[in-house]
Amino acid sequence: MTIQTAAPTADAVRAALQEALRPESVTWDPAILQAYSRDYGPVDEPHTPLAVVFAGSAADVQATLRLANTLGFSVVARGAGTGVSGGAHATENTVVLSLERMNRILELRPEDEVAVVEPGVVNGDLNAAAAGHGLMYAPDPASFRQATIGGNIATNAGGLRCAKYGVTRDSVLGLDVVLADGTLIHVGRNTFKGVAGYDLTSLFVGSEGTLGIVVAATVRLRYLSVVQKSVAALFPDTALAAAGVLAIARARVQPAILELLDAGTLEVIDQAHGTNLAARGGTLLLVRTDGHGAAIEEALIREALGALGAEISAPGDPVADQLVELRRSSRGDGQDDEFRVGEDVAVPRSRLVGYITELGAIAARHDVKVRVVAHAGDGNLHPTFWVDPAEGPSGIGRLQVALDESVRAALDMGGTITGEHGVGQFKRRWLGWEQQAEVLELQRRLKDVFDPRGILNPGKAIQ
Amino acid sequence: MTIQTAAPTADAVRAALQEALRPESVTWDPAILQAYSRDYGPVDEPHTPLAVVFAGSAADVQATLRLANTLGFSVVARGAGTGVSGGAHATENTVVLSLERMNRILELRPEDEVAVVEPGVVNGDLNAAAAGHGLMYAPDPASFRQATIGGNIATNAGGLRCAKYGVTRDSVLGLDVVLADGTLIHVGRNTFKGVAGYDLTSLFVGSEGTLGIVVAATVRLRYLSVVQKSVAALFPDTALAAAGVLAIARARVQPAILELLDAGTLEVIDQAHGTNLAARGGTLLLVRTDGHGAAIEEALIREALGALGAEISAPGDPVADQLVELRRSSRGDGQDDEFRVGEDVAVPRSRLVGYITELGAIAARHDVKVRVVAHAGDGNLHPTFWVDPAEGPSGIGRLQVALDESVRAALDMGGTITGEHGVGQFKRRWLGWEQQAEVLELQRRLKDVFDPRGILNPGKAIQ
Structure with missing residues (x-):
């Protein structure tokens, strides 16, 4: 389903946002629009957002979504923009909603081993605060010094320590979420265990801002090892x-x-x-x-x-x-572009070596380069494919074929198209290779329940 | 939403089931109907099912659900019936669908640390098979010698080891599920990590057979400690x-x-x-x-x-x-009844002692007895309240008031109405105390997506 209203003018959207929020929370400075138009993922089609909103509170998020409904624009929520699947790319008729100013640790309860944080808290900052109590927040994507907890939740981020401690979903106990119509709800719990009703918390985790916008998270902390x-x-x-x-x-x-x-x-x-x-x-x-x-x-x-x-x-x-x-702590060597793409498949662990061998064969077959780093404990591989930019379109074509074959090979071995980066925009083309039509349809119907007008991050996460 | 068709006669249902399935898969022997009419939870209102189906395959489950749609009966899926919240109680116009004969371990891949099982595999049997490879299936409810993996998934069962190893949801990677209309889908993954699309797997886990019926599960195994x-x-x-x-x-x-x-x-x-x-x-x-x-x-x-x-x-x-x-390995001292009820709240761990003190005060105030066992590492408590059956209705009344107050006290401390047993039928009256109206409504709308005709275990899990 898509928005029914005709697209509003940028001027109308900007004026309405300024009226609804504090003026300093809204900008359309061209440099900022450009900087906030994308994350680290490959861009299919560049779009410039109508405006960027820097939310300071849940009320700001609610106000923005209410305006989205009345005026008819869509909203791309954004943490630090360190995602690599294009989940935070602007699309047409979009306001980018940055949560980075909502960066307070609201509670840190050492005896409960629980923290409550706003979505813009940087992963590394939460870990620094927890370390003062001998605790840690376990998920640690390589971008932990920049990435926010909200962005980690949107993508169900992994990291190095999840071999032992699990991914983001395993550390999130409860969420405050603003729904597409501006309603603020609380889902989940404040305790380690709890099974009251359907697991809406896990549904929001990894949904890339397509079902609701997280404005606070209750997370479990773990023991920071002294050895x-x-x-x-x-x-x-x-x-x-x-x-x-x-x-x-x-x-x-x-x-x-x-x-x-x-x-x-x-x-x-x-x-x-x-x-x-x-x-x-x-x-x-x-x-x-x-x-x-x-x-x-x-x-x-x-x-x-x-x-x-x-x-x-x-x-x-x-x-x-x-x-x-x-x-x-490495983010690798800069941002991918059309000549170089980092991938993120996972395979059953016994297939690691077979898969890496297959990657070499694919690269040789299509005359592209490949290197591999893997969270080997989880069977989660990050191959990077690249060609010489001097080759131009012919290189890009071979690179894309190699990417497709690498994803197909992972699926053939019982793997998945994304271990921890998320589908975003970039990996949507492969989702139907992994999931049957009925499952894709079920997800569209869930999306319709949460976001009947298609306001929240359209064209992401599902097919 | 409820079933539109007028309730069919028991004879019509039985004949149709026998025709669609093998005759030995369907019974209406009164003793079996009685035995399969309930689980270990308290019964509000006894109902006798129209028939009991012993599914031998996913196709049997599909056939039963298709008949439910055409004839207009509802289906209560059931593992070993060891649940204690009434999630498997028969309701009006119900066929009970037992999965206990689907008890094959389909795959056990030690190097991948993964098993694929049918839902009727007994938890202890999977653990025995895994132990042969130095592995374990971590969730271990006290009923592990009887309870099935399917039932564990339906209730997101916990157990003793989840202090360290997490609950059922943390061990389930993927599921084969028959939807209300009889469609068979596969959700989730075969790998430790994976973030392709919405987390339908976690949504099915703990949904007590109200969203779909699990016919196979891919589960993660852990290392069985030698020390x-x-x-x-x-x-x-x-x-x-x-x-x-x-x-x-x-x-x-x-x-x-x-x-x-x-x-x-x-x-x-x-x-x-x-x-x-x-x-x-x-x-x-x-x-x-x-x-x-x-x-x-x-x-x-x-x-x-x-x-x-x-x-x-x-x-x-x-x-x-x-x-x-x-x-x-204790299931306690027999089955609860109207004079004795075991509870299952969880509180933030720092509140354990305060909560236990409060339980004593509640018991004294209403002249009921209470004892407590707790998965203390998780803040998950199982108080048992009881009165002398000789007291009759007045004792039952005081017991119910004490139960209500004990649940309210847990919520006041930031806790939940159910740590691991599930809402089932028995705890529905408290769900609205924990969850706001908008969250209850959202769950009803999700239920409608999966089960528009209200065929699957009506009156359970949500409000």
Whole structure:
């Protein structure tokens, strides 16, 4: 369903927003419109928003949505814009609603291990506040220093620590949400457990602002480990590194972090940080254990990886920790464009090595380059495909074919088109490859219940 | 919305079911109708189903739902019937659809740490199969030896181990579901992570058969710890025991199991097992650590609880393990009735002691008895209220008032009306105390999308 009203003029929208909100909450400065017109994801078709609203409260969000209904514009909610699937891209006739000024930690209750935050709180800031109480907010996307909790919730963000601690959905207990008609509701709970009614909280998490706009979140905190042990293990090839992932599992160790970085990824780190990892060749596994058993688990991991012939960092050598932090806080080497696309599939863990082999075959077949980094503990891979920009359209064409084949290969192995980045705008073309027509239709009908006029982030998340 | 068709005769329904299914899959034997007319929850109004169908396949479930549409009866799906909120109670004009014969483990993939099961697989049977590979299916309701995975999914069952490993929803990756119109869909994924589209899987989990009927589930398995350490700590009173719960948290230990049993609960165990726990007085904490750090964590727990003056089982004393197993596998002392009701609220963990104190005050005020067992690590309490059956209606009246007040008190402390048992039929009267009108309405509208004719388990789960 789409908006019934004819599209309003930009002037009318701007004037109405200024009247409904404080003037300093609304802007149409061209540079800001441009900056807020997209996130880090590939752009199919650029659009400039009619205005950007910087909400300061739930009431601002409600007022904006009420105007959207009366005037007939759509609303793209936005955190820090660090998403990589285009979930926050402006579309036609759009007001971008930034939540970044709603950045207060409303409650932090150490004994309950719970925090209540506004959506614009930066992930890293919540973690810094929690650390003062020996706690952490577990989901840690690589963009944690910029990304907001609201954006993390919109995309159900993952990260490195979710091998052990789960993704965003596993840490969100309750939400305050403004619905498309401006109604403010509270869903979920304030306790670790609770099964009252349907799980609307999980439905909103990962819905990319298409069902409602989160204005507060109650999140569970976890224990910040006082002990962490890191192991860096270099393998001669990716197949052996993937065998290492399974060997750690067979040792029945659940690492907090378990990352696989191939030779191409090591080159990127070398270029960014002046290291010389690639020169030593091969594929790197980075493993971090935490909790009171961290040292015991470290020893088990060393034994398991040593038996496979890996070159392992010495116990206590700070290089392993440094490498984990390099990987952990890296946003990679800048923004993707039409000549370079980072992907985000997941496969059953036993298929890791088969999938990486297949990626190499796909790249060779279409004469594109590929490198891979993986949250290997979860079977979640981020291959990056690229071609030389000098090639122009022919390179872009081959890149797109390789992307399609890489996604198809993941599905053929029982995988998914997106492990943690979200469908957004960019991955919609593949959603029907994964989900049957009846499931796509069911999602459209749910969307209609929440947003009958199609105001909320149209053209995203579902097909 | 309700069924439009006039109610069919029992004979017509039975004949049509027999024609559509194999004859041995349908029964209206009075003893079976009676046995399948209810679960372990309190019964408001007894109803006898028109028939019981024992589905052997997804096709049987589809055929039953198609007939429900054409003939106009409603369908109550049922696992082992061990639920305690009346979610599987028969209502008027109902066919009970038992999934217990669909009890095959379809896949168990140790390297992926994933199993695919039919809904009638008994929780304990899946765990036994997984244990052969050093794995476990984490959710472990006290009824795990009888309860099915399908029933666990319908209620989003918890259990003892969810303090560390999460509830059913945290272990379910994907589902095959038959919708109200008989369509078979697959939702979710086959991988640990995945964010393609809306989280329909979480929506079905805990929906008590009101949105669709689960005919297969893909579940995540976890590592079965080879080391387990148990500690039994007796405190002079409940306030100190609750302080012990917080002391373990402050030691930053996440036990696999953390149970609190008050004096009244110890008496029940004594009666059932010939122990003499109650004679020693006070409140018992049962703690189990697992994983490679189990011994280190055990030592930290001993230190924390010892500092509070608890009487702690000696290291290695088998009594602690025995007590955990007694608690773990106990279904309590039989079925509740109108004179005795077990409850299931959850509160923020810091409110445990305040809530237990309040329970005592409520019981005293209304001259009813109360005892408490709690999954203390989660703040999830199971108080049992009872009166002497000899009192008749006046006792029942006081019991109901005490129940209402106990639920209100939990909500006043930021808690929920149900931590893990589900709303079913019994707790619907309290749902509106917890959830605002707009949220109740939103759930009705979702129900309408999935089940426009009101065929699936009417009168359950939502208000």
